[in-house]
Amino acid sequence: MLNISNSKECILMIVKHIQSEELLTVPEVKEILNKIMEERVAREEELGYELRKAINHADMFAKMDASRSRELVGKLLEMGKMKPEIAIHIADIAPLTRDELRTLYAKERFTLTEEELDAILDLVLEAME
Template sequence: MPKEIVKEKILTFPQVKKLLEEREKEGGLNYLQKITYDYITKLSKLDANRAEELMKKLEMEGISPIVAAQIVNIMPKTIDELRTILSTENKLFLPSELEKILSIINSFRQ
């Protein structure tokens, strides 16, 4: 019988990593979860708390949650990289807005 989706939430890589770590403590991970954990561990650039904080700040700048999550996952270093990610938004960002967003991202960089 197919599983029913009860709730959907957009998560960043660090948040997924934290959830998998909690699941592992509770009773272990299955094969697919272990592969996902290894992949996420290699790509995570922030811890879960800082990722969530950065997502909130990006959303306050008018960025949708799904695009904010991608920005947190990728942590773009240049305006061009940021502009590419933001191209899916239905909003045109001014150069000054892009610089402000990049400044926010850089303040979270480890």
Template structure:
């Protein structure tokens, strides 16, 4: 498939991807008895294994994380997918950024994440 231009781009958490792939699978089962394509099955399996939250909780957590000052959407999604437990794990997510977070900021983010564990 050749893509000529990107019309829309949106960051999705693994939980949202899992929900979308599950819906697609159910729709395809209703339409025909064809077996799912290998890549589709692998993507769904990956999402089922690694998605730790429900899609609604993931969206809610991303929304809360975006309220923080130094939070970008891509980082909020990454934090939601990984659900870091310590400051070091959180620092590794911010490793490529040109700034560092203070201990208070790290703790505030970790507190927000802990509400969903």
């Protein structure tokens, strides 16, 4: 805890640090948030505004279940020219056209061939079935 004081007031700040960091897809976040919600409901605790909004957002934008999204990310990472961040975005957005997919690669220093784009789209369609 950090104590910052001046002549008129004393402010207490709780200093937090990141213990670990992991990239997650929206469906995985949805699964985690739903577990938290179930635990809080079981303990008869109120869900905070931020938690309710996060759950609503995850419910609205998750396009597949968590296991399929993680499987898709794994398959995408096995391909060449695939960064983990882009694989996560592809699993979150689930692009259905080459143009949608190209937008995710717009800032990259390389471009994908039509065959590579089609292979990625096939994996996305397979995951959404």
